[in-house]
Every structure is written in C-alpha cells, then in structure tokens.
Amino acid sequence: xxxxxxxxxWVICKSGTSVKIECRSLDFQATTMFxxxxxxxxSLMLMATSNEGSKATYEQGVExxxxxxxxxxxxxxxxxxxxxxxxxxxFYICSATGQGVWTQYFGPGTRLLVL
Amino acid sequence: xxxxxxxxQSMFIQEGEDVSMNCTSSSIFNTWLWYKQEPGExxxxxxxxxxxxxxxxxxxxxxQFGITRKDSFLNISASIPSDxxxxxCAGQLPGNxxxxxxxxxxxxxx
Numbered sequence: 001x002x003x004x005x006x007x008x009x010w011v012i013c014k015s016g017t018s019v020k021i022e023c024r025s026l027d028f029q030a031t032t033m034f035x036x037x038x039x040x041x042x043s044l045m046l047m048a049t050s051n052e053g054s055k056a057t058y059e060q061g062v063e064x065x066x067x068x069x070x071x072x073x074x075x076x077x078x079x080x081x082x083x084x085x086x087x088x089x090x091f092y093i094c095s096a097t098g099q100g101v102w103t104q105y106f107g108p109g110t111r112l113l114v115l
Numbered sequence: 116x117x118x119x120x121x122x123x124q125s126m127f128i129q130e131g132e133d134v135s136m137n138c139t140s141s142s143i144f145n146t147w148l149w150y151k152q153e154p155g156e157x158x159x160x161x162x163x164x165x166x167x168x169x170x171x172x173x174x175x176x177x178x179q180f181g182i183t184r185k186d187s188f189l190n191i192s193a194s195i196p197s198d199x200x201x202x203x204c205a206g207q208l209p210g211n212x213x214x215x216x217x218x219x220x221x222x223x224x225x
Contacts, residue, residue: 042218043203044203045215046214093157095157103163104207106159108156108157109155111155
C-alpha cells in the first residue's frame, strides 16, 4: 500500500515560536495532500487541502496566515504553525493521494505541545 | 466542515463478543470508508465501499454501504483484545475530500 511519513513525530516548543511539520509520500507521487488536526478524544478535522504547485484551500475557520501550507513537490508538503500558542497544541495528521492511489493514505501524525 | 454522526460513542465488550457500529449523514457520499486509529497513530484503512448496498468483508470485519448512500455500518465478529482502538467512518466525495465520523471507542475486556 501507499506509505506516508511525517516528521517530526512529536515536538515541544515555546509559545511564540514557529514549528514546521513535514509530510512525505514515500512510494507514490502525491498530487494532493490534506492536513488534519485532532484534539484528544475527538475526530479528525480537515484544516486544508493542497495540490502540488498551487495554493492550499483552507477550511472555514482555519487561519491561512497562522497555518502556512506548502506543497512544492509531488512527494512533500509542509505545515508551518506560525507564532504557536498553547491552544495550537494538538495532533496534526497529513494524508496524501495521487496517481495510482484511489483514496487517502494517512501519515502517523505529529504531536505538538506548545508551552 | 461536515461531520458524520457515528454511534455508539464508546463500547466496552467482553472478548469474543460481536461489535456493531454505524455512521449516518445528511449528505450523500460516493464512497464510504472505515478506519481504525490506535493511540498516537494515524488512521489505518480497514474497508472501503464503493456502491450503494455493497457488503464487504475483511477477515472478521464486515461493512455495508447503505442503500440511501447516507449511511454505513461496521461489524466486528468474535472480538479480540487487539481490536481495541477508535473506529472512524469517513464519507468520500469526488475530488477525494473526506468527512470523518465522530468515532467509536472500542474497549475489549479479556
């Protein structure tokens, strides 16, 4: 099956700093990547959809200047949480789909803790 | 975004018992999927359903795509301790956009 990785798997940072999370498709070309956020005991909430080479489409209520998404290549998308605050602490999960991949495959997630 | 209604919210069952959970939506979906998520991990695909009325099995798991295309259920037969986790349904629209259910937390008591 299609394999998606995320890095880092967890990160702790101080309030006000920016954090970058990478999402990579390892064995297929990901034309579309999705970023989700999940709070404890809750479902996955879609934050944004990004297509390779174009600007991401953000879901209602998600600040695009706060959560910068870049999908510059067919195997890599990055999510940067700018000026992170404690309320941004969450589990961030990416998924990818593309040529020969009929549905979304998920990465293992990145746990962010902002102190 | 949309969220699908999933029930029950949680289940505590004895090992060996069968499990049933379902997912409903006010919207029609082209594809229904069922995922399992373990703590600290991303969701892993269990079963995918592509057309109304379809019944699909994967080992001890069986899922059905509702006739109205607005619902789906997942059954797990003869549960074992490693079935523990949170099960999510997801409806998929053209363009690969997903909407997830609220999740069912399953605890299996040995």
